[in-house]
Amino acid sequence: MLSAIMEDYLKAIYYLQNEADDRVRTSVLAEYMDVEQPTVTSMMKKLSERDFVLYEPYRGVELTDTGVPIALEIIRHHRLLERYLTDHLEYDWAEVHDEADRLEHHISSKFADRIAEQLGQPAVDPHGDPIPTANLDVSGAKDGERLADHQVGDSVQIVRVPDTDPDLLRYLSKHGILPGTVVDVVEIAPFGMVTLDPDSGDGPVALPEEVACSISTQSLTQSSH
Amino acid sequence: MLSAIMEDYLKAIYYLQNEADDRVRTSVLAEYMDVEQPTVTSMMKKLSERDFVLYEPYRGVELTDTGVPIALEIIRHHRLLERYLTDHLEYDWAEVHDEADRLEHHISSKFADRIAEQLGQPAVDPHGDPIPTANLDVSGAKDGERLADHQVGDSVQIVRVPDTDPDLLRYLSKHGILPGTVVDVVEIAPFGMVTLDPDSGDGPVALPEEVACSISTQSLTQSSH
DNA sequence: TGAAATAATTAGATAAGGCTAAATTTATAA
DNA sequence: TTATAAATTTAGCCTTATCTAATTATTTCA
Incomplete structure (x- = not known):
């Protein structure tokens, strides 16, 4: 399907796109992902070929309608895991990020849905970030x-x-x-x-x-x- | 550290070693891992270089004292996850294996210990397989x-x-x-x-x-x- | 507007994990 | 004990994700 790494790029693009609502520059993505620029360029080509992003050389990149739900799914996994780790497994909120960052790519949607159910369909993670619903709706999130x-x-x-x-x-x-x-x-x-x-x-x-x-x-x- | 794939090889060798208590043949491991023999050979060289296995060309392979605890840790993760999925997340025992097989490589020891605690330190997984303790003891397991x-x-x-x-x-x-x-x-x-x-x-x-x-x-x- | 600075891409290498085809070693059996 | 069969390894290639060095676009500003 899609490697964990590719998922991470899509998640990063989603985040950076919302930060500065414009196409995401190679350099910004490289900085954020902690890799060199050529690595980003070659990854963008691959993601673009598979239609997850719209990539124009020298002009930056943005998620397509195919890419957005994938990013949202990973974000949902991440935030549900964070909530689950603090609420059910007694993790401190300071230490959940790394564990969630690894697991988000490996749990199934079923797993995510089950923990969401256990948690009573929480709206936000322990840091206040909104959790996309099972159908990847984020309309409930307010910017502040x-x-x-x-x-x-x-x-x-x-x-x-x-x-x-x-x-x-x-x-x-x-x-x-x-x-x-x-x-x-x-x-x-x-x-x-x-x-x-x-x-x-x-x-x-x-x-x-x-x-x-x-x-x-x-x-x-x-x-x- | 050690890739998920390498962990899988160590787990497989552990299992196959106990099945037929002898050195594990390349062909048997290839069959079990569902890869071709040369793939196994090159992996055994790498694992052997790093001292996780004892590998003698044409003679098969076995885990070293460094390799055994790594295999046991993964097995502990796997079986705890299976128990957790059935007991806390309402999975059917028929469907836990695949989810556990992925997650076993990505949860931390802390995560494993926490779910073990939640479950009351269970001795066996839903299929009756013994769960190694936190200090990787399996002496409680009986063969039957x-x-x-x-x-x-x-x-x-x-x-x-x-x-x-x-x-x-x-x-x-x-x-x-x-x-x-x-x-x-x-x-x-x-x-x-x-x-x-x-x-x-x-x-x-x-x-x-x-x-x-x-x-x-x-x-x-x-x-x- | 054109030169210098900055950003991005191309080219070519590497390491991991896999493959096929060929060579080699070990086992079997006549 | 030697020829054949079976098992294993070597050789060489592929893909993914990364890197460095070199090249090419795009900005910026004098």
């Missing part, structure tokens, strides 16, 4: 605003945090910053650092700009732009 | 006698059934032949076919010689040889 885009004084609810860095996740949970947590924005430094006061009462936490940009939120007060 | 070696009139308990053929497994469970079932041997035909009467009362079942040889049992009466 970037934490970095709020203003001092705003009260916001955390919707999503990035899932790949275990150390960051441990740091965030230690300071009470989890999906669902309500925080007040107490300071935004000129170099972009955001200081928060979580309602858990653990005291203020400062986050560098990069992190604040990758955390997705929902406004509770209306003062944000 | 082949069903085919009993005599008419014997009352025997089913210990293990072969796990790879879904159709056979469906047939066996439909007729009440499961690990733990007690059956009476009512006939042994000259061409090896064994007829059983399971205590479940579903009436007699006939099994061809090959199947009767691959089912492992324990005597309840003492009349068997």
Whole structure:
């Protein structure tokens, strides 16, 4: 059918396409996949030949209608596994990513559906990322605003945090910053650092700009732009 | 580390070594792995270079002390997964083999240990095959006698059934032949076919010689040889 | 607008795991 | 014990996914 590696490329293209809604450049994909550019070029040719992507040399790549559901299926597997590992197998949310990243390519749809059933058809994974339904619908997912885009004084609810860095996740949970947590924005430094006061009462936490940009939120007060 | 394919070879050698306690021939391994002989030869060179097997050209192969625990770990994964799929994810015992065969290479030891814990450290998989402990101990496993070696009139308990053929497994469970079932041997035909009467009362079942040889049992009466 | 910088592709190599055909070793049996 | 049969290995090729080095497009900016 399709190798685990090819699935990973499709997943990456899906992700990067949503990040910057434009065709995905070879260089961006190479960086993200941690391979050299020629590797990406040759892979794009293969995926393009099999109609999973639309590839125009020197112009970047995008998923076709054949490629999208494959990416979504893998994403569904990944996020269900993450949910399952934390909820049923007592994994810490910081450590689920790697295990899910391997298993996502090897579980059957049946396996995915069974754990979804066991979990009560969850809508999001432990990091707040939306889980596509069995028929690969993602319409329920809301985008949210970037934490970095709020203003001092705003009260916001955390919707999503990035899932790949275990150390960051441990740091965030230690300071009470989890999906669902309500925080007040107490300071935004000129170099972009955001200081928060979580309602858990653990005291203020400062986050560098990069992190604040990758955390997705929902406004509770209306003062944000 | 070690590819999924290499792990499969080690698992196969472990199995074949126990079947016919002698060095495993290239041809036997090729047949079992469903590849051509030269493929086996080149793989044995690689595994031998890395000290997982002892390989003597033209003389067959056997696992080293480095290779055995790797095979056992994979077998542990496989059997725990089979148990987990049937007990927690409502799989039928006939369909667990293939899913487990893929996943066994991709779950971490942690994952295996967690599901073992959830299952209460089970001793056997759904087909009656013993599950190595976390420290890869298999001393608790008893060999049992082949069903085919009993005599008419014997009352025997089913210990293990072969796990790879879904159709056979469906047939066996439909007729009440499961690990733990007690059956009476009512006939042994000259061409090896064994007829059983399971205590479940579903009436007699006939099994061809090959199947009767691959089912492992324990005597309840003492009349068997 | 044209030269320099940047991005992307082509060319050619490598390692893993598989294959077929040919050569070689071991086993069998006359 | 020697000739044939069977088993095994060698040789050489293929595909996938990767790499480096060299070439070619595309941008950028003076």
